[in-house]
Amino acid sequence: MCGQGRSGLIGFQAALAGALSGGALILMCGAIYAQSAPQIVPRLTGDAAPMTNEPAPPLARPVTDDKRVMRNYPEQPPVIPHSIENYQLTVRANRCLDCHRRQYTEGSGAPMISVTHFMDRDGQVLADVTPRRYFCTTCHVNQTDARPLVPNTFRDMALSPPPPRQ
Amino acid sequence: MARLKALLLWFFGVASRPSTHFSLAFLALGGFICGIMFWGAFNTALELTNTEKFCTGCHEMHDNVYQELQRTVHFSNRSGVRATCPDCHVPHDWTDKIARKMQASKEVWGKVFGTISTRDKFLNHRLELAKHEWARMEANDSLECRNCHSAIAMDFTKQTSRAAAIHAKFLISKERTCIDCHKGIAHELPDMTGIEPGWQEPPEERGRESLIELLRRFATTIPAQSN
Numbered sequence: 374m375c376g377q378g379r380s381g382l383i384g385f386q387a388a389l390a391g392a393l394s395g396g397a398l399i400l401m402c403g404a405i406y407a408q409s410a411p412q413i414v415p416r417l418t419g420d421a422a423p424m425t426n427e428p429a430p431p432l433a434r435p436v437t438d439d440k441r442v443m444r445n446y447p448e449q450p451p452v453i454p455h456s457i458e459n460y461q462l463t464v465r466a467n468r469c470l471d472c473h474r475r476q477y478t479e480g481s482g483a484p485m486i487s488v489t490h491f492m493d494r495d496g497q498v499l500a501d502v503t504p505r506r507y508f509c510t511t512c513h514v515n516q517t518d519a520r521p522l523v524p525n526t527f528r529d530m531a532l533s534p535p536p537p538r539q
Numbered sequence: 540m541a542r543l544k545a546l547l548l549w550f551f552g553v554a555s556r557p558s559t560h561f562s563l564a565f566l567a568l569g570g571f572i573c574g575i576m577f578w579g580a581f582n583t584a585l586e587l588t589n590t591e592k593f594c595t596g597c598h599e600m601h602d603n604v605y606q607e608l609q610r611t612v613h614f615s616n617r618s619g620v621r622a623t624c625p626d627c628h629v630p631h632d633w634t635d636k637i638a639r640k641m642q643a644s645k646e647v648w649g650k651v652f653g654t655i656s657t658r659d660k661f662l663n664h665r666l667e668l669a670k671h672e673w674a675r676m677e678a679n680d681s682l683e684c685r686n687c688h689s690a691i692a693m694d695f696t697k698q699t700s701r702a703a704a705i706h707a708k709f710l711i712s713k714e715r716t717c718i719d720c721h722k723g724i725a726h727e728l729p730d731m732t733g734i735e736p737g738w739q740e741p742p743e744e745r746g747r748e749s750l751i752e753l754l755r756r757f758a759t760t761i762p763a764q765s766n
Contacts, residue, residue: 437699438699439700439701455699456699459611461723461727461728463727465727465728465729465730465731466727466728466729466731467731468723471736471738477736477739480739481736481738
């Protein structure tokens with residue numbers, strides 16, 4: 374009984390030492406990487422000096438040319454090519470669905486919300502938009518003329534020529 | 540009752556006899572001046588109840604609809620034109636204005652008995668209240684919108700193609716009026732479950748040219764016109 378207790382304690386000590394040394398190693402590697410990694414991503418939140426008042430950058434203008442934009446990859450939620458300023462999107466009213474609901478697309482000419490929007494999380498198909506897809510701007514946003522915050526080298530596989538074979 | 544009758548008889552006796560002390564000119568001019576003063580006071584009081592300050596004087600209006608208005612384009616925009624409560628909710632013509640003011644006595648009743656005195660009560664009544672305003676604006680062809688926005692002054696080329704096509708179809712043809720599509724632009728909407736969008740054609744007119752056909756036609760007619 375007593376011996377068992379001691380061996381359990383020794384096992385615990387070994388595990389604790391291992392965890393501590395592992396944690397220290399990760400911390401050191403992180404610190405080295407943070408110092409040597411190139412700073413390509415600007416700070417996304419707040420000022421560099423948190424307690425100062427910096428002038429806010431001007432707001433970007435939304436693109437509202439009504440032209441449907443190609444998706445960059447099949448699963449991309451399509452972007453909104455029109456103004457949605459002050460569109461009410463609450464549990465009481467959804468201005469988007471005034472045109473994009475299935476029943477109204479014939480009259481409005483707007484694209485219908487896709488079939489996935491009728492499925493609940495178990496894949497059960499409902500008659501109307503499922504609650505988890507109700508708040509459109511969770512995924513669909515309109516675009517602005519703002520410059521990208523970070524450089525992006527994304528290439529569309531379908532549009533770019535295949536790399537030469539080696 | 541007998542005393543009231545006696546009082547009325549006495550008043551009729553005095554009022555029906557010619558004046559013995561005052562000249563005709565004094566009475567006529569005095570009546571005229573008193574009339575002007577009464578009219579001025581009446582109109583001043585009326586206009587006092589026609590201000591944003593008066594409307595938002597009670598917490599029902601100040602805490603609900605006024606807060607929502609402040610987030611919209613009718614309150615703050617690039618050109619600095621602001622619509623206040625009476626601009627949209629009280630007709631500008633005198634007779635219509637008086638009619639609306641008499642209707643508003645019901646609102647005094649509501650205030651006294653606290654019909655919408657809490658946020659919950661207000662939200663419960665919101666659909667009914669909104670329906671009153673929609674019906675009023677449908678009946679007068681959105682007169683209060685048109686006090687500032689006129690179809691004749693609208694430059695469709697400055698609108699997006701979608702807005703221009705829809706205005707050309709519904710506004711110019713007078714098939715719809717402003718409020719049909721532009722609901723909830725100055726305040727939040729009530730629970731819209733079961734309320735069809737305003738551009739939707741009434742059930743008896745379904746099956747006519749759809750908007751997508753219209754947009755196609757609009758896109759093909761514009762280059763033809765410019766040639």
